[in-house]
Amino acid sequence: MTADQGAARRRFEPEVTEHTQPFWDATRDRRLVIQWCPGCNAPVWYPRETCPGCLGSEYEWRESTGSGTVDAVTVMHRPGSPGMAEMVPYTVAMIELAEGVRMMSNVVGCEPYEVAPGMAVRLTWETLSDGRNLPLFEPARP
Amino acid sequence: MSDLTAEPSSTGVEPLREVLIVCRAFGLAGDRKWPPNVNPQGYQQGGSGGTRGRERVPWVTQTCPGLSGGAVGGVRRPASCVVVEWLVTIPPMTQRTLRGEAAIVGVADAASPTGELELTGRALEVAMIREALDDAGLTIADVDGLCVGGPSPAGLAEYLGIHPRFLDGTMVGGSSYEIHLEHAAAAIAAGLCEVVVSVYASTPRSDRKRPGSGRRPQMSGPNPMADWELPYGNALMGSYALSASRHMARYGTTPEQLAQIAVSTREWACMNPRARYRDPITVDDVLSSPMQASPLHLLDCCLVTDGAGAMVVTSAERARDLAKEPAYLLGAGTATDHQMISQMPDLATTPGTVSGPAAFAMAGVGPSDVDVLMGYDSFTITALLHLEDLGFCGKGEGGPFAMEGNLGPGGSLPMNTNGGGLSYTHPGQYGMFLLVEAVRQLRGECGDRQVADASIAVAHGSGGVLSVMATSVLGTEATL
Known part of the structure; x- marks a missing residue:
């Protein structure tokens, strides 16, 4: 089963706000973009109106390579929300992206208990009901 | 932070967390002694140089507890444990301190082996307030300050028919009551009020049977x-499980070591007639209970019960004339470094590394002086992190420390003597119960589970998902 055939409609789907629109628009092309503060020359995760380093409101979007490492992982045996009930057990992981951002995601494409801190992962996608894509990760196999 | 400048030495890493620690430990030390006479986190201070106002102050050398690499909130952090030297310039220090200014003089709490209480809502709050005031030998007419988490302290005042001149609605989760105590002591010391009541009541278990339950308030704002x-389907348990995962990966902590915390806590619960669970359990029992969010099993998780409590705080001067022996607030500290788990700077290190040393510095005591630790145990990993981050053991050594049996009856560090959130009660925001039990231990009121000659107790609350830590150091008259 690929991520695309997963339980897209069973997930909680976040609203698009004025500020997060560029992020979600990019996912329609399967691009993961990271907010970047030119003043601090540092990534800003999660996307927000002002940079938490300098409180500046200038920013740009840079595309992530999508390669990362698992920082921490849990296998959820109880669904985090009712809509996830048919997906258990599933992973919730913190992913350290090569760009220096740590984001929450799911690692899919392998058995949940194969996922461990230190595992190299790469970006994959799951399509949401409105055509946006949700960034997920899978083991980075050569 | 704006009045504090720091210049990095040649190590070239960002100073954020280190400076924060220095700022809090220094700013709350409350006197002109530097370095403080305690050093609970093993931070090393030495050298010389720098200025504080017109005074020369030492260089500060800090060994920071393991920070992971990566960036959170756009701030790049060091990739591993590092030793950093900063030249810290501090404005002229105040002579003022909260140490010994105020005391808890009345306490009450309610819990039941069934997990349910008959009263709910305001009626339960008022019952707790009456009981705590009776305990103190005061009446509602004496109360001129009111703390209740959430938007409606005025609503409770109206219900009680009082007109307080100090209100605090702080609600940051389970540590809110340690923060109420800190704020109440500061308000009393500043002359804003004289007798403050803080109250908590929550009945999530019996609410399931009440009409209209199941509807949750809509979140407002971003x-x-x-x-x-x-x-991604994360939930509360998943957040704590991620912390446990990181701790295990970095320090080799095992499920057995986490389980031992639940076992030791249950040993205490066996001696509390009001505890929800009072049958002894083993490490195997914990490990064979259903997995919830790996590595956390059902018995690694706190209860969901009804519960309530209240405390009365007044000035040290007035406290001496009241019914019971006062439990003086010797030191207090609060710190936060994230709200949601995915923004936690280091999943294995809590802001207790800031609130704890700050509270100990104010109190002028260290972890080895503590007779009873009431450490918020929403999950076994939560309590383990407090042991390390408050300096009761080294960073990464919480697992072996628990496994050695230090935390149960007869151990070197009696922890959660009421049976904790794991076995006594946990109605959602558990911090009030930490303070109530700490006070009762200092008074010698705990019966079978009394820790002999307890004179210093620490209540350490955790709010959110390891997000807001608040530490209260309490002591008897002899410790002043």
Whole structure:
């Protein structure tokens, strides 16, 4: 089963706000973009109106390579929300992206208990009901 | 932070967390002694140089507890444990301190082996307030300050028919009551009020049977958790499980070591007639209980019960004339470094590394002086992190420390003597119960589970998902 055939409609789907629109628009092309503060020359995760380093409101979007490492992982045996009930057990992981951002995601494409801190992962996608894509990760196999 | 400048030495890493620690430990030390006479986290201070106002102050050398690499909130952090030297310039220090200014003089709490209480809502709050005031030998007419978590302290005042001149609605989760105590002591010391009541009541278990239950209030304002965590199916347990995962990966902590915390806590619960669970358990029992969010099993998780409590705080001067022996607030500290788990700078290190040393510095005591630790145990990993971050053992050594049996009856560090959130009661925001039990231990009121000659107790609350830590150091008259 690929991520695309997963339980897209069973997930909680976040609203698009004025500020997060560029992020979600990019996912329609399967691009993961990271907010970047030119003043601090540092990534800003999660996307927000002002940079938490300098409180500046200038920013740009840079595309992530999508390669990362698992920082921490849990296998959820109880669904985090009712809509996830048919997906258990599933992973919730913190992913350290090569760009220096740590984001929450799911690692899919392998058995949940194969996922461990230190595992190299790469970006994959799951399509949401409105055509946006949700960034997920899978083991980075050569 | 704006009045504090720091210049990095040649190590070239960002100073954020280190400076914060220095700022809090220094700013709350409350006197002109530097370095403080305690050093609970093993931070090393030495050298010389720098200025504080017109005074020369030492260089500060800090060994920071393991910070992971990566960036959170756009701030790049060091990739591993490092030793950093900063030249810290501090404005002229105040002579003022909260140490010994105020005391808890009345306490009450309610819990039941069934997990349910008959009263709910305001009626339960008022019952707790009456009981705590009776305990103190005061009446509602004496109360001129009111703390209740949430938007309606005025609503409770109206219900009680009082007109307080100090209100605090702080609600940051389970540590809110340690923060109420800190704020109440500061308000009393500043002359804003004289007798403050803080109250908590929550009945999530019996609410399931009440009409209209199941509807949750809508969140207002920005909610980044909905955007960046909920789509991945994370939940409360998952957040703590991620912390446990990181701790295990870095320090080799084992499920057995986490389980031992639940076992030791249950040993205490066996001696509390009001505890929800009073049958002894073993490490195997914990490990064979159903997995919830790996590595956390059912018995690694706190209860969901009804519960309530209240405390009365007044000035040290007035406390001496009241019914019971006062439990003086010797030191207090609060710190936060994230709200949602995915923004926690280091999943294995809590802001207790700031609130704890600050509270100990104010109190002028260290972890080895503590007779009873009431450490918020929403999950076994939560309590383990407090042991390390408050300096009761080294960073990464919480697992072996628990396994050695230090935390149960007869151990070197009696922890959660009421049976904790794991076995006594946990109605959602558990911090009030930490303070109530700490006070009762200092008074010698705990019966079978009394720790002999307890004179210093620490209540350490955790709010959110390891997000807001608040530490209260309490002591008897002899410790002043």
